[in-house]
Amino acid sequence: MLPAAPLHSRIDVLASLREALLAFVLALVVFGPVSGLMLSGYKVEPHWLRPLLLAAVVAAGRFAIHLLGQTPAGRRMVARNQARVHGGVTVAALGQSPNRARLLLVFVLLGAFVIPFLPWLPVPDALAALGGKYWLSNLILALIYVLLGLGLNIVVGLAGLLDLGFVAFYAVGAYFLALGAQYLGIGFWTALVCAPLLAACCGAVLGFPVLRMHGDYLAIVTLGFGEIIRLVLNNWLEFTGGPNGAPVPPPTLFGLEFTRTARQGGTPIHEFLGIEYNTNLKLVFTYLVLLVVVILMVRLLTRLRQIPMGRAWEALREDEIACRSLGINHVVVKLTAFMMGAMTGGLAGVFFATYQGFVNPTSFTFFESALILAIVVLGGLGSTVGVIIAALVLTLLPELLREFADFRVLAFGLLMVLMMIWRPRGLIRPQRPAFAPPQEVAR
Amino acid sequence: MKPSSLLEVRGLTMRFGGIVANNDVSFDVADGSITALIGPNGAGKTTVFNCLTGFYRASGGTIHLATAAGAPVEVGSLLDKPFIGGSYLVARAGIARTFQNIRLFREMSVVENLLVAQHQRLDRNVLAGALGTRKFRQTERDGLARAFHWLEVMGLTADANRLAGELPYGRQRRLEIARAMCTGPRLVCLDEPAAGLNPRETHELSELIRTLRSEHRVTVLLIEHDMSLVMGISEHIVVLDHGEVIAAGNPETIRSSPAVIAAYLGAEEAEVEGGEGTR
Numbered sequence: 001m002l003p004a005a006p007l008h009s010r011i012d013v014l015a016s017l018r019e020a021l022l023a024f025v026l027a028l029v030v031f032g033p034v035s036g037l038m039l040s041g042y043k044v045e046p047h048w049l050r051p052l053l054l055a056a057v058v059a060a061g062r063f064a065i066h067l068l069g070q071t072p073a074g075r076r077m078v079a080r081n082q083a084r085v086h087g088g089v090t091v092a093a094l095g096q097s098p099n100r101a102r103l104l105l106v107f108v109l110l111g112a113f114v115i116p117f118l119p120w121l122p123v124p125d126a127l128a129a130l131g132g133k134y135w136l137s138n139l140i141l142a143l144i145y146v147l148l149g150l151g152l153n154i155v156v157g158l159a160g161l162l163d164l165g166f167v168a169f170y171a172v173g174a175y176f177l178a179l180g181a182q183y184l185g186i187g188f189w190t191a192l193v194c195a196p197l198l199a200a201c202c203g204a205v206l207g208f209p210v211l212r213m214h215g216d217y218l219a220i221v222t223l224g225f226g227e228i229i230r231l232v233l234n235n236w237l238e239f240t241g242g243p244n245g246a247p248v249p250p251p252t253l254f255g256l257e258f259t260r261t262a263r264q265g266g267t268p269i270h271e272f273l274g275i276e277y278n279t280n281l282k283l284v285f286t287y288l289v290l291l292v293v294v295i296l297m298v299r300l301l302t303r304l305r306q307i308p309m310g311r312a313w314e315a316l317r318e319d320e321i322a323c324r325s326l327g328i329n330h331v332v333v334k335l336t337a338f339m340m341g342a343m344t345g346g347l348a349g350v351f352f353a354t355y356q357g358f359v360n361p362t363s364f365t366f367f368e369s370a371l372i373l374a375i376v377v378l379g380g381l382g383s384t385v386g387v388i389i390a391a392l393v394l395t396l397l398p399e400l401l402r403e404f405a406d407f408r409v410l411a412f413g414l415l416m417v418l419m420m421i422w423r424p425r426g427l428i429r430p431q432r433p434a435f436a437p438p439q440e441v442a443r
Numbered sequence: 444m445k446p447s448s449l450l451e452v453r454g455l456t457m458r459f460g461g462i463v464a465n466n467d468v469s470f471d472v473a474d475g476s477i478t479a480l481i482g483p484n485g486a487g488k489t490t491v492f493n494c495l496t497g498f499y500r501a502s503g504g505t506i507h508l509a510t511a512a513g514a515p516v517e518v519g520s521l522l523d524k525p526f527i528g529g530s531y532l533v534a535r536a537g538i539a540r541t542f543q544n545i546r547l548f549r550e551m552s553v554v555e556n557l558l559v560a561q562h563q564r565l566d567r568n569v570l571a572g573a574l575g576t577r578k579f580r581q582t583e584r585d586g587l588a589r590a591f592h593w594l595e596v597m598g599l600t601a602d603a604n605r606l607a608g609e610l611p612y613g614r615q616r617r618l619e620i621a622r623a624m625c626t627g628p629r630l631v632c633l634d635e636p637a638a639g640l641n642p643r644e645t646h647e648l649s650e651l652i653r654t655l656r657s658e659h660r661v662t663v664l665l666i667e668h669d670m671s672l673v674m675g676i677s678e679h680i681v682v683l684d685h686g687e688v689i690a691a692g693n694p695e696t697i698r699s700s701p702a703v704i705a706a707y708l709g710a711e712e713a714e715v716e717g718g719e720g721t722r
Contacts, residue, residue: 089550091604307572308565315559318548326560327534434604435554437591
């Protein structure tokens with residue numbers, strides 16, 4: 001939209017006015033029917049002043065931006081922004097000292113582990129609230145989304161397979177714990193080991209016929225799969241409980257329970273430790289286990305990018321035909337990516353079920369899939385740190401801005417548009433590892 | 444199969460619906476030779492390549508590749524294996540290729556491109572990789588050494604840690620050859636390796652192809668339009684026109700073959716007075 005910088009630095013007001021007029025007309029077209037017509041009973045009442053006012057605001061904004069874009073400072077900003085947009089992936093510098101990053105990591109981890117114990121520590125009330133029930137629940141949910149984001153990041157970010165039904169594996173994990181407890185009497189720990197395996201199997205079953213397809217077709221089939229799982233859960237009343245959902249037993253730790261009185265034949269942990277009962281105990285436990293799992297997953301993911309399988313995933317995203325010409329079985333490689341992603345989704349499902357104490361199909365709608373995909377795209381396809389930040393931001397920010405809950409989806413859209421302008425590759429630019437030549441020259 | 448040949452193509456036919464791209468193509472590639480496949484645009488050279496490397500399933504005919512183990516493999520049968528069949532098996536059998544329009548992993552570094560090519564040779568066990576076992580580290584080190592060895596052969600050592608997509612065109616071509624060589628092939632198929640190169644780069648390329656054969660014991664089959672390159676380095680030339688082999692032999696025979704000259708200059712055979720066919 002902005003003119004290529006002319007040599008003379010005269011400000012073209014007329015051009016700005018033209019742009020503003022165009023914006024005014026467009027805004028009128030958009031806002032006209034939306035806010036200009038109001039349904040009252042069976043009649044439609046016109047309120048033409050409102051769209052006119054809105055369009056005027058938009059036009060004024062466009063005029064101001066266009067004028068500012070013509071000043072030398074504005075022009076510099078545009079140029080800088082454009083350079084950033086076009087510079088995509090970079091290769092890490094060899095021998096870069098990661099000490100500062102490591103120090104930061106240690107601090108973040110320490111902080112994360114201390115949070116649930118804040119109410120017991122001598123800290124200001126505002127800080128202690130962070131470890132309270134409200135924020136701890138939010139943090140658990142945020143970490144669950146981190147896990148989901150990491151899982152989908154394998155499929156979409158690394159292997160380049162657009163999966164719109166990722167929530168299906170999340171549901172498989174959650175329902176495995178709920179129904180397993182109901183019919184087989186399994187507990188949290190059994191589910192933590194078995195649910196990812198089951199989800200991975202589901203991934204393989206879905207993936208095998210589907211992965212011969214490309215791009216859009218794959219997206220549609222996965223979208224369908226996600227819906228199928230949800231509809232089965234919703235309609236198989238006698239097995240899953242249908243829309244009424246299924247209860248999930250609280251977690252235990254070596255026979256210690258986190259409820260006031262023992263319900264599963266163990267000892268309540270507050271009696272065992274000789275402390276006062278606190279409703280937070282279950283949350284603290286869930287949070288800590290979840291944190292450990294997330295850390296292990298992040299560790300695994302960073303390793304994955306440096307081992308042959310992870311490299312094959314990324315190569316497949318870059319060029320499938322070239323991969324085949326190098327003797328890489330593309331179907332198997334895609335399948336492993338799909339299974340790894342599904343596994344992580346299943347893992348997240350177990351935590352979600354434990355955290356809620358109850359599951360029903362409304363938690364696993366397409367909107368969840370879209371949200372997870374948004375986390376991956378915002379974070380930067382393929383970037384682990386970016387995905388973690390995006391997951392935390394997208395789940396914690398709505399909590400911070402509770403008063404503006406009505407505008408949540410609007411803000412979401414705005415954020416997406418701004419990201420596409422300023423950071424089309426996501427928050428964190430992907431970086432390739434650098435390699436030093438090996439010392440001994442071998443063949 | 445003759446003991447001296449590495450690849451034996453017999454009666455290769457490729458039809459796309461009603462269009463016959465290749466009709467009854469037969470030729471041999473001798474072990475350790477440099478063989479060229481030439482012909483005017485649209486003659487079906489790349490189709491032959493795609494059949495050889497398993498990207499197309501030929502409609503008819505056979506392609507046999509001699510293996511170190513003894514019994515030759517038929518490329519088509521690798522593709523037809525139920526469930527696991529596919530062109531990747533052809534690559535594993537020992538045929539590597541480059542592409543006419545370069546297909547590098549553009550957003551990966553140069554070294555990573557070469558490491559991906561060694562997928563079959565590296566330790567692919569996820570657990571071993573996650574834990575970083577000794578065997579894993581050893582194979583990874585070997586892979587890195589092999590990658591840097593090929594970078595040195597191709598004169599790309601300085602570019603090791605750049606993105607493949609940001610290399611200049613000529614170096615991308617060389618990187619693609621290095622990547623093909625990293626799979627440890629017996630036969631490497633180069634699809635127009637000199638396209639877009641300047642005369643100096645083309646000269647370097649012909650030296651490089653000779654080195655591949657003489658020092659790295661690999662058989663080369665190439666498609667090329669640059670006649671000086673083809674005539675200079677190849678021992679055996681197969682000429683295709685309209686999907687059929689119209690001539691085959693050493694450069695001298697091809698240069699003086701009236702059929703070839705007619706195909707290239709589009710002239711009646713009677714009007715041809717000899718001379719070298721260019722594009």
